[in-house]
Amino acid sequence: MPSASSLSLGQSDFALVPDSDGLGTPNVQGPFNGGSSTSFLVNNAVVGSPIENLTLNTDLSPPTSSTNVSFGSAVSGLDANLGDGADTIAFNSAVVDSTIFTDLTPTSGAGGGDRFVANGGVFGTTINTGAGNDTLLFSKELFDSTIATGAGNDQVTVNPGSFVSNSSFSLGDGNDVLTFQGVVFGFGETSSISLGTGADTLIFGSNSYVAGYSIDLGGADAAIDSVTFSSGIRESNALQITGASAGDVLLIGAGSFAGTWAFEDGTGFTDGSDTLTWLT
Numbered sequence: 001m002p003s004a005s006s007l008s009l010g011q012s013d014f015a016l017v018p019d020s021d022g023l024g025t026p027n028v029q030g031p032f033n034g035g036s037s038t039s040f041l042v043n044n045a046v047v048g049s050p051i052e053n054l055t056l057n058t059d060l061s062p063p064t065s066s067t068n069v070s071f072g073s074a075v076s077g078l079d080a081n082l083g084d085g086a087d088t089i090a091f092n093s094a095v096v097d098s099t100i101f102t103d104l105t106p107t108s109g110a111g112g113g114d115r116f117v118a119n120g121g122v123f124g125t126t127i128n129t130g131a132g133n134d135t136l137l138f139s140k141e142l143f144d145s146t147i148a149t150g151a152g153n154d155q156v157t158v159n160p161g162s163f164v165s166n167s168s169f170s171l172g173d174g175n176d177v178l179t180f181q182g183v184v185f186g187f188g189e190t191s192s193i194s195l196g197t198g199a200d201t202l203i204f205g206s207n208s209y210v211a212g213y214s215i216d217l218g219g220a221d222a223a224i225d226s227v228t229f230s231s232g233i234r235e236s237n238a239l240q241i242t243g244a245s246a247g248d249v250l251l252i253g254a255g256s257f258a259g260t261w262a263f264e265d266g267t268g269f270t271d272g273s274d275t276l277t278w279l280t
Contacts, residue, residue, distance in 0.1 A: 039068040050074040050093075057081050066112070071095070074120065086112035086132070093120040103130025103150070113152070118142075129154070133174075142167050144190070149176065153198075158182055160207045172196045175223070181205040186212035195243075199223035206230045206253075210237060217243040229253055 044051050051073050057080075066085040075091060078098035082089060087102050095118065102114035113133040121141035129136065130150040137157050142164045149156065151173040158164060162182030168190050169178060175198045184204070186192075194216045195202060200223070204210050208231060217225045224247040232253035233239060241250075 039070075041070050041072060043071075044073040050076050050096075051078070053077040055079045082114070084112060084130075086114060088115040088117070090115075090117040091120055091122075094123065095120065095125055096123045098125045100125065100127045101130065102128070102134070103132070138162055138164075141165075146170075146190075148172065155179075158184075160205075166191050168192045168194075170194045170196065171200065173198055175199045175201075177201045177203075179203045179205060180208045180210065182208060184208060184210040184213060192216070194218070195225060197221045197223065200225045202227045204229050204231065210239065212238050214240040214242070217241070217245070217248060219243045219245060221245055224248055227251070 042051065042054075051071065052075075054075070054077070056069065056078065066087055067082050068088045069080075069082070070090045070092065072092050074093040074096070075098060076096040078095065078100065080089065080099070081101045082103070084103050089100065089102060100116070102116065103112070113135075114129045115134070116127060116129060116136040118138045118140070120139075121143070122138065122145050123141065123143045125145045126148075127136070127145065128148045128150065131152055132150070133152045134149050134154045135157075136147065136149065136155070137159065139159045140162055142158065142162065143166060145167045147156065147167065148170045149172055153174045154171055154176045156169065156171070156176070156178045158180045160181040162180075164180065164182065164184045164186075166186055166188065169192070171178060171194065173196050176195060178193065178195070178201070180203065191212055192214045193202065195218045197218050198221070200218065202215065202217075202225070210229070210233075215227070217227070222245075225244070226249040227241070228251040230251075230253045244250075
């Protein structure tokens, strides 16, 4: 097992602790910009080898300064905390068994509008973007991971060609939008979507197939939530929808099983003030 490296952003200078075998040593290019906005590109010095067991922390002053970090190499065992500014972290290859906080204090409400981009697969990873109007983009696999966006009007998009399995999404307070355009397949308690309070929008697009997930619309708040299953749903999808409140909207695509299974007691879609539309 390679030893850990550490990188502290925002200092006048920084050093990387080499791994014992030299294979996990990141090669850092930057900073490209100084002052309150700092950008870094992080790669492994050995082409084709991953960055392993890296601790990434900000040391910017003030702590609300912005940081932009991009990883060109695959990442394993990353422990990152980017501080309370409007930060961006992007992965061009896989990220595995990592913990990523884009706010220094994710429950304090002090965070900025952060951006998380995964162009490679995400496996066994915890992502918490904290408060602020955050944007998250996933383009490939998303397996066995936990996504939490905290308070704010957040947007989470899982692009076409993606595959989500056994991962949880918790969007917190605010008017959030969660869009899936790929396969969403779950099993067990960790396969869940919680929209939290606020007027939230959940969309399973025309390229999406969803099965085995529990969906919590956030309970009896006054805001109106909207859920769209563009490709329809059937009993075999094994979905559980709970936490609906008065006025919520459910849109179901053509070809669905027009039964009552989605509206059993406990869903909240039974008080007579909700809207159900069968798409054609």
